[in-house]
Amino acid sequence: xxxxxxxxPQLNENPEVPPVVLGTMAHSHPFIAKPExxxxxxxxxxxxxxxxxxxxxxxGDLLGKYRSLQVYLDSCxxxxxxxxxxxxxxxxxxxxxxxxxxQDLLRKVYRRYFTFAGKYFPKLVGAEDLTKEVLDDWYxxxxxxxQCRRCSxxxxxxxxxxxxxxxxxxxxxxxxxxxxYCNEIIAKVFKIGNNLGLPEMALADTLEGxxxxxxxxxxxxVKYPLDKKGADILLVTPSADFFAEPHVDGxxxxxxxxxxxxxxxxxxxxxxxAANFGMFIGSYENMRRVSMRIREAALELGxxxxxxxECGHAWRVAYSFLNTLAGPFDFLDPKYPVPQHxxxxxxxxxxxxxxxxxxxANDDMVVTFHDSCNVARASRMGPEPGGQFKIPRNVIKxxxxxxxxxxxETIHExxxxxxxxxxxxxxxxxxxxxxxxKPRMEALKNVIEEHGVTNxxxxxxxxxxxxxxxxxxxGMDMDMIVSVHQLVSNAIVLTxxxxxxxxxxxxxxxxx
Amino acid sequence: xxxxxxxxxxxxxxxxxxxxxxxxVPGVANVMAAxxxxxxxxxxxxxxxxxxxxxxxxxxxxxxxxxxxxxGKKLGKDKGNSKYLYGLFPYGPGKQACRYAxxxxxxxxx
Numbered sequence: 001x002x003x004x005x006x007x008x009p010q011l012n013e014n015p016e017v018p019p020v021v022l023g024t025m026a027h028s029h030p031f032i033a034k035p036e037x038x039x040x041x042x043x044x045x046x047x048x049x050x051x052x053x054x055x056x057x058x059x060g061d062l063l064g065k066y067r068s069l070q071v072y073l074d075s076c077x078x079x080x081x082x083x084x085x086x087x088x089x090x091x092x093x094x095x096x097x098x099x100x101x102x103q104d105l106l107r108k109v110y111r112r113y114f115t116f117a118g119k120y121f122p123k124l125v126g127a128e129d130l131t132k133e134v135l136d137d138w139y140x141x142x143x144x145x146x147q148c149r150r151c152s153x154x155x156x157x158x159x160x161x162x163x164x165x166x167x168x169x170x171x172x173x174x175x176x177x178x179x180x181y182c183n184e185i186i187a188k189v190f191k192i193g194n195n196l197g198l199p200e201m202a203l204a205d206t207l208e209g210x211x212x213x214x215x216x217x218x219x220x221x222v223k224y225p226l227d228k229k230g231a232d233i234l235l236v237t238p239s240a241d242f243f244a245e246p247h248v249d250g251x252x253x254x255x256x257x258x259x260x261x262x263x264x265x266x267x268x269x270x271x272x273x274a275a276n277f278g279m280f281i282g283s284y285e286n287m288r289r290v291s292m293r294i295r296e297a298a299l300e301l302g303x304x305x306x307x308x309x310e311c312g313h314a315w316r317v318a319y320s321f322l323n324t325l326a327g328p329f330d331f332l333d334p335k336y337p338v339p340q341h342x343x344x345x346x347x348x349x350x351x352x353x354x355x356x357x358x359x360x361a362n363d364d365m366v367v368t369f370h371d372s373c374n375v376a377r378a379s380r381m382g383p384e385p386g387g388q389f390k391i392p393r394n395v396i397k398x399x400x401x402x403x404x405x406x407x408x409e410t411i412h413e414x415x416x417x418x419x420x421x422x423x424x425x426x427x428x429x430x431x432x433x434x435x436x437x438k439p440r441m442e443a444l445k446n447v448i449e450e451h452g453v454t455n456x457x458x459x460x461x462x463x464x465x466x467x468x469x470x471x472x473x474x475g476m477d478m479d480m481i482v483s484v485h486q487l488v489s490n491a492i493v494l495t496x497x498x499x500x501x502x503x504x505x506x507x508x509x510x511x512x
Numbered sequence: 513x514x515x516x517x518x519x520x521x522x523x524x525x526x527x528x529x530x531x532x533x534x535x536x537v538p539g540v541a542n543v544m545a546a547x548x549x550x551x552x553x554x555x556x557x558x559x560x561x562x563x564x565x566x567x568x569x570x571x572x573x574x575x576x577x578x579x580x581x582x583x584g585k586k587l588g589k590d591k592g593n594s595k596y597l598y599g600l601f602p603y604g605p606g607k608q609a610c611r612y613a614x615x616x617x618x619x620x621x622x
Contacts (some may be wrong), residue, residue, distance in 0.1 A: 031526045031527075180526075181619075184619060185619050185620055188619060188620075194620070195619060195620030195621060196572065196618060196619060196620045196622065197572055197616075197618075197619060197620075198572055199570065199571050199572060201570060201571075202570035202571070202572050205570065205578075206575050206577075206578060209577070209578055209581065210577075213577075213581070238620075238621055239620055239621075240620055240621040240622045242575060243575040243576065243606075243618065243620075243622055244575070244576055244606070244621075244622040245576050245577065245594055247621075247622075248575065248576070248577050273620075275620070275621060311621075425621060427527065427607070428526070428527070461620075461621035461622075462621045464621075465621050465622050469604075478598075479595075
């Protein structure tokens with residue numbers, strides 16, 4: 001872990017609402033996208049001359065397109081129910097990180113230009129002109145919202161701050177003020193096919209390496225096919241699964257499940273990314289363009305089913321929007337949900353009894369589960385309501401003997417964000433990420449102390465990377481975070497599996 | 513922030529990554545490490561050199577697993593893990609070591 005240049009929050013046994021401290025995070029703002037990252041997304045390269053006029057115009061356009069946005073901006077009654085619900089407020093004490101405070105940054109400008117009272121009596125209704133200071137505040141604080149939607153669970157009007165943040169980012173993009181992290185990545189998806197910028201050759205090499213590793217370990221030739229025409233299943237997974245740890249251990253697990261289930265499947269070099277950062281920046285056009293790759297890949301490969309790997313917001317886009325963004329998917333087999341989550345698939349196989357499971361393989365762990373916000377609050381899994389909570393836990397319990405949940409107010413639909421979602425998983429926001437992780441870290445620490453929890457499992461690439469990075473700041477081990485399918489992978493006994501590798505000696509070269 | 517290496521000024525991006533990978537010379541790694549108060553040992557150079565070779569072939573940094581496997585093969589199994597790599601590069605092998613090696617930063621959910 002690197003040295004911290006900010007104060008790490010103290011973890012409390014009982015969560016408490018901290019006192020408000022004005023402006024603690026006013027200095028936080030991510031790098032601005034250079035023209036080369038703006039233009040491929042069809043946004044102006046830099047702040048346009050008549051930016052105020054253009055921003056108001058963009059706001060008007062979004063209000064016309066999204067009725068929900070106008071309802072959210074109109075309906076807040078300042079009841080205060082949301083004020084202590086945001087992990088960024090709890091970690092930073094900055095009142096502009098209270099959901100209502102964040103919404104008001106946009107709401108005051110909306111009132112000034114789009115409501116009668118705000119046009120004629122701005123001071124009476126808290127309406128304000130769109131000035132450079134307001135724009136700077138937007139840039140700072142709309143990049144301190146991970147669009148996790150926890151606040152909306154508690155809002156009696158159901159106001160969704162995520163949607164307001166998305167709209168604010170879209171307005172800023174349209175006047176040339178984009179965020180480097182998100183926009184560079186979206187441009188990479190268009191150019192190379194995934195967030196990482198992993199070219200086809202490197203992907204093929206990585207998958208070959210995995211096949212070797214699994215065969216070395218188990219003696220079974222599990223395949224990780226790429227661009228296999230005529231396969232039944234297209235697996236779309238975050239590119240972090242090819243690259244990072246513990247993500248890749250999850251990918252190994254998906255392959256083992258497919259292998260044992262005896263289905264034919266493939267990855268695609270064109271749709272080598274499940275993530276869709278178009279959602280984070282609120283850009284329908286970019287979200288659609290990113291989604292279309294999946295449709296094209298499915299058609300080109302002639303698959304019958306689409307399954308998504310462990311990725312939180314990708315599952316929101318897939319479950320909630322894919323059909324309207326890139327459908328209709330009438331060319332797929334109607335017997336299966338379109339799309340399906342890998343956990344639904346694995347849970348189905350466990351129930352059918354196709355997987356030979358040795359739970360004791362995970363006996364060195366006491367596992368807890370972190371509900372990822374987009375899965376928990378913006379989607380479902382399987383045929384039953386609440387399946388997005390039950391299925392991951394069912395799978396974990398089917399492969400682990402020791403499972404403990406964290407406190408009820410921190411899981412299921414009340415889950416706390418990892419602190420790095422919504423396009424904030426970037427090093428230039430490290431202070432925000434560490435502070436925003438505080439509520440989750442508190443809940444985790446409690447189950448560590450009370451129940452001896454050793455590991456936390458997650459089903460989102462962002463959560464996994466974020467925890468790997470922030471756990472050490474709180475004195476916990478980065479290896480604590482595991483993929484759910486890593487647990488599955490540990491416990492599956494493949495047909496014909498030989499135990500461990502007998503022959504340890506593989507150093508051909510002298511290490512000198 | 514440009515950096516001075518062997519009397520030449522080299523451009524870097526906001527996060528300190530070399531703007532033009534072709535301008536890399538070993539001195540780049542030394543200067544960057546000195547800024548991080550890190551002294552580069554042969555163990556660090558093994559990683560940096562491997563990263564550069566891999567990048568040349570695949571146009572991207574190697575996955576963590578690819579890197580740990582290669583290190584394990586070359587330096588022994590006890591070193592083929594990310595703990596060892598984080599020991600050498602506390603900001604993370606993917607990011608800090610890539611920066612020293614002149615490679616672009618890995619982006620995405622990593």
